[in-house]
Amino acid sequence: MIIGVPKEIKNNENRVALTPAGVKEFCKRGHEVYIQDSAGFDSGFPNDEYESAGAKVLSTIEEVYGISEMIIKVKEPIESEYPLVKEDQLLFTYFHFASYRPLTEAMIKSKAVCLAYETVEKEDRSLPLLIPMSEVAGRMAVQEGAKYLEKPLKGRGILLGGVPGVNPANVLILGGGIVGTQAAKMAAGLGADVTIVDISLPRLRYLSDIMPANVSTLMSNEYNIRELIPHQDLIIGAVLIPGAKAPHLVTRDMLKDMRAGTVLVDVAVDQGGCIETCKPTTHQDPTYIIDEVIHYCVANMPGAVPYTSTVALTNATLPYGLELANKGWKRACRENKELKLGLNVVKGEVVYQAVGEAFELPYTHVEKFL
Numbered sequence: 001m002i003i004g005v006p007k008e009i010k011n012n013e014n015r016v017a018l019t020p021a022g023v024k025e026f027c028k029r030g031h032e033v034y035i036q037d038s039a040g041f042d043s044g045f046p047n048d049e050y051e052s053a054g055a056k057v058l059s060t061i062e063e064v065y066g067i068s069e070m071i072i073k074v075k076e077p078i079e080s081e082y083p084l085v086k087e088d089q090l091l092f093t094y095f096h097f098a099s100y101r102p103l104t105e106a107m108i109k110s111k112a113v114c115l116a117y118e119t120v121e122k123e124d125r126s127l128p129l130l131i132p133m134s135e136v137a138g139r140m141a142v143q144e145g146a147k148y149l150e151k152p153l154k155g156r157g158i159l160l161g162g163v164p165g166v167n168p169a170n171v172l173i174l175g176g177g178i179v180g181t182q183a184a185k186m187a188a189g190l191g192a193d194v195t196i197v198d199i200s201l202p203r204l205r206y207l208s209d210i211m212p213a214n215v216s217t218l219m220s221n222e223y224n225i226r227e228l229i230p231h232q233d234l235i236i237g238a239v240l241i242p243g244a245k246a247p248h249l250v251t252r253d254m255l256k257d258m259r260a261g262t263v264l265v266d267v268a269v270d271q272g273g274c275i276e277t278c279k280p281t282t283h284q285d286p287t288y289i290i291d292e293v294i295h296y297c298v299a300n301m302p303g304a305v306p307y308t309s310t311v312a313l314t315n316a317t318l319p320y321g322l323e324l325a326n327k328g329w330k331r332a333c334r335e336n337k338e339l340k341l342g343l344n345v346v347k348g349e350v351v352y353q354a355v356g357e358a359f360e361l362p363y364t365h366v367e368k369f370l
Contacts, residue, residue, distance in 0.1 A: 001325040002032045004068025006061045007039035010075045012283035014042035014306035015313065017072040017093070020053040022314040022321075027054030031325050036064045043310040065089075070329075072321055074313065075300060076103055087111040088347070090329050092321060094118055094133075097344055098245045098358035099272040104345065108361075111348045113329055118270075119243040119352060120320065120342035127242060128338070129320065131178050132312035134267075136302040138182030138238065141265045144301070145171070145234040146190065148263045148287060148294050155294060156261035158233050161191025168192045172228050174220065174249050174274055175238035176203045179267050183236050188215050195228060225249055230257045237266035239274040243344070244354035248276040260292035269297040334370050343369075 003026055005018050016039045018026075023033045033055040040050060047057050058064050065071065065084035073093035077085060079102070085091065087110065095116040097104045107114050117129035127134075142160070149155035149169065162168035171187045173180045176198035187194045188211060196211075197220035198204055204217040211217075218224050229235065229250070235258075239246050246268040255277060266278040273279070277290050280299040287296050302309035320339060323332045333340040344352040349364040356363030 001328075002034070002067060002069045003321075003325060004064040004071050005033065005035040005039055005055075006064045006071065006073060006081075007036040008074050008303075009061070009080065010078055010300060010303075013075055013300050013303045015074045015303050015310045016040040016043045016045065016306075017074050017313070017317070019043075019311055019314045020045055020049040020055075022318050023050055023053040023055045025318060025322060026325060029322065029326060032056070034058050034064055034067055036061055040310070043306040045310070070321075070324060072317070074303075076100075077106075079106075082106040082110065085110040085112045088113065090115065090324065092117070092317070092324065094270075095344055096270045097352070097355045098243060099270060101359050104350070104355060104359060104361070107345045108348050108350065112345070113343070113347065114345040115324070115329065115333075115339065115342040116243070116344045116352075117317065117342070119344060120338050121242060122338055127240075129313075129316050129342075130240075132316045133302045133309065134178035134240075135182050136305060136309050136312065137267045138179035139186050140301045140304065141179070141183045141236045141238070141267050142171075142186035142190070142234075144286070144296050144298075145236065145263050145265045148296055149233060149261070151261075153287075153294075154261060154289060155263055156233055156259065160187065160234070168214075169233040170231055171195070171234045171236065172197070172232040173236045173238055174225070175240070175268075176200070176207050176217070177238060177240060179238035179240070180236070181207065183238060183267075184211060184215050187234075188212050192234075197224060197228075220249070222249075226254065226257070229254055230259070232258070232262060234263045234265070235275075237264070237268045237274040237278070239268050240271060242354070243352050245272040245358055246274040248274060250275040250277075252276050255291040255293050258291075258293050261294065263294045263296065265296045267301065269299050273297065330370055333366075340366060340370070
């Protein structure tokens with residue numbers, strides 16, 4: 001198969017979809033890999049490392065899309081890429097369709113095969129291609145939250161861990177999944193008082209067992225969240241419903257109950273956000289303020305630490321990418337239920353139910369194409 005790796009062009013997206021080590025694995029199996037000039041540079045991988053691994057370097061993004069049967073990316077195509085996507089071309093990347101209708105409609109129009117990292121799902125309901133970036137984003141959420149609590153950045157002027165004789169900050173984490181767990185570990189390690197809320201009692205039991213003494217667990221419901229938010233310094237949104245829009249757990253009217261300089265970090269912004277007043281921001285312009293509350297809603301947080309993120313992502317995606325290349329997408333998805341659940345849009349039709357429901361679009365069962 002001919003595989004293409006374009007340079008990411010989303011704002012401040014420094015990751016690349018394949019490391020040279022990943023390229024080597026494709027080439028060893030007889031596949032051709034074409035990578036766009038300097039695609040890996042910001043992640044610490046220059047062109048010559050890719051060429052040594054067997055890839056061919058192409059000058060433009062148009063050439064990469066033009067020659068490739070499978071495109072492997074990090075982020076969803078943006079508007080300037082829509083015309084480059086070809087009919088029957090396989091795109092393997094993060095899409096987050098349910099949060100952006102124009103992307104969904106563009107991929108329907110392209111008649112490409114769109115296999116989304118974020119909905120590849122194992123039998124135990126875990127999301128193997130979302131986990132590594134969720135781990136990065138969860139840890140980063142605390143780093144960024146701690147930074148924006150500083151007074152020069154309009155925060156409350158509180159050190160997350162406090163010092164002897166001074167109370168630490170209070171951190172509320174909405175969701176006890178991968179993002180929430182990693183955020184809690186980081187915040188607790190810095191000495192903050194942490195509360196995790198989740199709707200799963202078994203998950204809360206598990207977290208209560210593994211977390212240190214400065215982490216409390218509480219059932220997630222509107223009453224408890226309203227009781228908690230007036231006392232929090234940092235609130236991290238970490239709610240995910242695979243392939244669907246995140247529910248709003250913090251509503252617009254709750255901002256009035258927060259103290260000036262409280263920081264909100266919504267890691268769920270890729271899927272529409274679990275904080276109603278959050279809208280996607282960029283690394284270049286990451287925050288805005290509503291009612292004296294700081295909102296940090298960068299939609300590609302792991303892009304700020306591209307070396308870590310690129311290696312972690314390739315570690316997770318490579319086995320699936322190789323299966324797609326070795327067998328072709330139809331056979332791979334027939335034989336691997338995890339990959340089949342990754343199919344979102346196929347040849348002009350929505351085949352992932354939550355995406356269809358998000359925009360009231362017709363939904364076709366994926367078996368039609370397999």
